[in-house]
Amino acid sequence: MTADEFRRHGHDLVDWVADYWESVGSLPVRPSDPPGAVAAxxxxxxxxxxxxFAGLRADLDEVVLPGMTHWQHPGFFAYFPANTSGPSVLGDLVGAGLGVQGMLWATGPAATEVETVMLDWLAELLDLPARFRSTSTGGGVIQDSASSAALVATLAGLHRAGGGAWRSSGIGGTRYTVFTSTQGHSSIEKAARIAGIGDAGVRQVEVDPATLAMRPSALRAALAADVAAGARPAVVVATIGTTSTTAVDPLSEIGRICQEFGVWLHVDAAYAGAAAVCPELRWSHAGLEHADSYCFDPHKWLLTGFDCDAFWVADREALVAALTVMPEYLRNVATESGAVIDYRDWGVPLGRRFRSLKLWFVLRWYGAAGLRAHIRSGVSLAQRFAAHVAADDRFEIAAPHPFSLVCFRLKAGDAASEALLDRVNATGRFYLTHTRVNGAYVLRLAVGAPQTAESHVDEAWSALATAATEILAEG
Amino acid sequence: MTADEFRRHGHDLVDWVADYWESVGSLPVRPSDPPGAVAAxxxxxxxxxxxxFAGLRADLDEVVLPGMTHWQHPGFFAYFPANTSGPSVLGDLVGAGLGVQGMLWATGPAATEVETVMLDWLAELLDLPARFRSTSTGGGVIQDSASSAALVATLAGLHRAGGGAWRSSGIGGTRYTVFTSTQGHSSIEKAARIAGIGDAGVRQVEVDPATLAMRPSALRAALAADVAAGARPAVVVATIGTTSTTAVDPLSEIGRICQEFGVWLHVDAAYAGAAAVCPELRWSHAGLEHADSYCFDPHKWLLTGFDCDAFWVADREALVAALTVMPEYLRNVATESGAVIDYRDWGVPLGRRFRSLKLWFVLRWYGAAGLRAHIRSGVSLAQRFAAHVAADDRFEIAAPHPFSLVCFRLKAGDAASEALLDRVNATGRFYLTHTRVNGAYVLRLAVGAPQTAESHVDEAWSALATAATEILAEG
Structure with missing residues (x-):
């Protein structure tokens, strides 16, 4: 492809993306085709x-779009959002064009240093503890996802708990254990499995049934029981904003317990971390100064396209010691000087893209004020929706909703609630998903797509109320 | 950012990328600034x-470009290439714009099915064994890197070797071991460490000193010794095109030995796998029908930008069984029907981008003929360079060079060879790296950047020959 062909097709596809954003709200949020239709x-x-190029261009409209679940649709209320924005896409475009592979500082000085500085900027924006900054003992790095962040934190915790033996001898006969609440994300169990701890080494600590937050006394008891039984607690994962309901674990008390037992504390704020750009929502991060590592996903709720998980450690040397392997063909003067960061030692993959460009573009385009406005809009829309639910006595709110997720159900029970979800999703105008809270089937409405406005939330509520009337009438 | 602003800035940045590609050959391939210059x-x-936007645009030229190691520079001969191309960048642009998160089929039917079909297309293009196709018992998936592919293969091997106990109990007291040659990539040791096997559980099998290929008899002896000692061999990683010198392990013999011991065979063809698009280079893949998993990186030598590692398994159920975890909030009808692929169960991260778009764009734009021409150009340029080296009796070729990497040294020894590398890299017109072969310091010249032509290879040789004259005169 010549430079001129690239210019021509590139301009055309930029316009195609802009057209897509302008029209996405009028498309069904999910396709109705059965599995195999796109492949066929x-x-x-x-x-x-x-x-x-003409055939490819046509196939985007005729093959891809009809098979899309539209995450940028204003009626997308499923899971957590995976929002993106113009500046983020442009940052990705430049990164793809530069084609740098920043595994080492030497192979991408700009890619490495922009990443370090952007993670420091983000730490400032969220008011994270000083020791997470690269100018202190810690530092940040971009991971693909909070799953990989949980894995890397688990490995650093094992390295610390193993006292040097883990790197050389692995898990061996030691019964390492990992702790999270019953509401912790499935990636924590997956990380423990990948790290060779096994599913049976994961302790699910009970929560308060009203707040769904981890009970510190239960954590302490579980840690003490393991120690008494000869197991070796390696990592505690606390959550700010659980996936099921956005519950917030009490970090201060959990942190003091981790310190007492000498266990690595990882804080998973994948979704709700973005809220800390707003001072009025920073109560959720109280006690974070006890954490050894922390992550949140700008790709969920901070206008930065997937993948961009921001992960910090308080002691970067502990992380690098757990992960580094140095073959001859990667040796270089800069690394040996000790004066640089080689991000290959901060995660699983060796190769790395220039992902910090999109973060830089987003932070500069929106500024702190623009990002705060985005978060406040999501919170406000969710509270508006919760008020609709609370005002209708056929419904009940199923959990606290301090951020932009509302969990609710029909008082008539699980079957009616499940039927409600199916009926509203079948309209193609909205997409909600479900969870279970204290055993009961619950619908989740998560706000975060950049185009979602009051009208979309009101229409979703209207569709839900109408469907509820039908379902309850059908008995 | 409004749609119109996105159009305007998007067109501008497409042009910026095109200008970059047109001018990159005239820039120094590496920056001369010390660590910290970009951050400052x-x-x-x-x-x-x-x-x-104006400030950002200016900073790309004033902050980023002066700090770049230019992987797309025609004089970039370091490591292995990480090439990209116009169609790849455009595929990434569209993927970023769509902003779909394809963790499940249900959350991205098009993203899932295009990925499945593209991996089948690639399997056809490389003439991979039938059982790697999704239409058989296997299938392919995009991983970020060969490092992650090695990790996932290790986990599947542990699941098989553990007979069900690994998922629940982890490594436990079992002494699992992993085998690769002394030339195997460092990611294999890293995968073993991550998986809790530990560095001491990695067996580095000796190679033939002339070919640098694994000795099957040594593999058999190492496996037998472990079994006799009560250890449990879990995975053998064979390599097609080692990182150090592109040595090719004898897969047929290795495969039969793995079968005999019931051990998972993973084949790492990260760099050289791309060569199999050319029928005349498929000798390198002979015996692949014995493999349980295989990967190569289109992002190295197949015109597809990082990250895009293509990973296949012969038995997809073994992989999914090793990795799946199912929380309530991810349950859905499509998954429970068993009729779809949920790629979240094929790797570490839960979230997934629409990376198959760039592969689709590349395969359609170039076609099989265009990709073969790219590979043949790289091989031909490397052989041209090797002929220069062979014709100068101050130099020696250090290893076989069937692909696009040439390893060579000055007969005068390690110090002279190291000085030669430093001097040529200091010109800023070329960038080569080094390795050690049978203990000796060796320079590596790897061809693969799309703009590299005969003139660049000839100029590199000319610079090397001139520098050699100076160094040998200086004694």
Whole structure:
């Protein structure tokens, strides 16, 4: 592809993306085709000769769009948002064009240093504890997801708990254990499995049934029981904003207990961390000074496209010691000087993209004020929706909703609530998902797509109320 | 950012990328600034208000470019290439704009199905064994890197070797071991460490000193010794195209030995796998029908930007069984039907981008013929360079060079060879790296950047020959 062809097709596709954003709200939020429909529209094998651009361009409209679940749709209320924005996409475009592979400082000085500075900027924006800054003993790094952050934190915790033996001898016969609440994310169990601890080494600590937050006394008892039984607690994962209901674990008390037992404390704020850009929501992060590591996903609720998980450690040397392996072909003067960060030692993959560009673009375009406005809009829309629910006595709110997720159900029970979800999703105008709270089936409405406005939340409520009337009438 | 602002800035940045590619050959391939220079050009904290686009645009030229190691530079001969291309960047642009998160089929039917089909297309293009196709028992998936592929293969191997106990009890007291040659990539040791096997559980099998390929007899002896000692071999990683010298392990013999011992065979062809698009280079893949998993990196030598590692398994159920964890909030009808692929169960992260778009764009734009031409160009340029080296009796070739990497040294020894590397890299026109072969210091020249032509290879040789004259004269 010549430079001129790239310019022409590039301008065309920039316009295609802009058109998509302008029209996405009028499309069904989910496709109705059965599995296999997209694959059936593709040829069975690759072309033997290049076939130009027109066919590809047409297939974006005819093959891809009809098979999309539209995460940027203003009626997308499922899971947690995975929002993006113009500046984020442009940062990704520049990063892809530069094509740098920043595994070492030497292979990408700008990629490395912009990442370090952007994570320091983010730490300032969220008012994270000083020791997470690169100018102190810690520092930040971009991971693909909070799953990988949980894995890396688990490995650092094992390295600390193993006292040097873990790197060389692995898990061996030691019964390492990992602790999170019953509401902790599935990635914590997955990280423990990957790290060789096994599912049976994961302790699910009970929560307060009203707040769904971890009970510190239960954590202390579980840690003490393991120690008494000869197991070796390695990591506690506390959550700010659980996936199920956005519960907030009490970090101050948990932190003091971790310190007492000498256990690595990782704080998973994948979704709700973004809220800390707003001073009035920083109560959720009280006690974070006890954490050894912390992560949140700008790609969920901070206008930065997937993938961009921001992960910090308080002691960068502990992380690097757990993960570094140095073959001859990667040796270089800068690394040996000790004066640089080689981000390959901060995560699983060796190779790395220039992902901090999109973060830089987003932070500069919106500024702190613009990001706060985005968060406040999401919180406000969710509270508006919760008020609708609370005012209708056929419904009940199922959990506290301090951020932009509201969990609710029909008082008539699980079957009616499940039918409600199916009926509203079948309209194609909205997409909600579900969870279980204290055993009961619960609908989740999560606000965060950049185009979602009051009208969309009101329409969703209207559709829910109408469907509830039908379902309750049908008995 | 409004749609119109996105169009305007997007067109401008597409042009910026095109200008970059047109001018990159005239820039120094590496920056001369010391560590910290890029960071020093950035403000200490984020802006409180958004500051528009002009400042960002200027900083790309004034902050980023002067700090770049230019992987797309025609004189970039370091490590392995990490090439990209116009169609790849455009595929990434569209993927970023769509902003879909394809963790489950249900959350991204098009993202999931295009990925499945593209991996089948690639399997056809490389003539991979039938059982790696999704239409058989296997299938492919995009991982970020060969490091993650090695980790996932290790986990599947542990699941098989543990006979069900690994998922629940982890490593426990079992002494699992992993085998690769002394030339295997450092990511294999890193994967073993992450998986809780520990560095001491990695067996580095000796190689033939002339070919640097694994000795099957040594592998058999190492496996038998472990079994006799009560250890449990879990994974053998064979390599097609080692990082140090592109040595090719004898897969047929290794495969039969793995079968005999019931051990998972993973084949790491991160760099050289791309060569299999050319029928005349498929000798390197002979015996692949014995493999349980295989990966190569289109982002290294197949015109697809980082990150895009293509990973296949022969038995997809073994992989999913090792990795799946199902919380309530991810349950959905499509998954429970068993009729779909949920790629979250094929790797570490839960969230996933629409990375198959760039692969689709590349395969359609170039076609099989265009990709073969790219590989053949790289091989031909490397052989041209090797002929220069072979014709100068001050130099010696240090290893076989069937692909696009040439390893060579000055016969005068390690100090002279190291001085040669430093001097040529100091010109700023080329960037080569080094390795050690049988203990000796060796320079590596790897061809693969799309703009590299005969003139660049000839100029590199000319600079090396001139520098050698100086160094040998200086004694």
């Amino acid at each position: 529209r593709l040829p069975a094998g690759p072309p033997s000769e290049g076939d130009g | 050009r950035l403000p200490a904290g984020p802006p409180s208000e958004g500051d528009g």
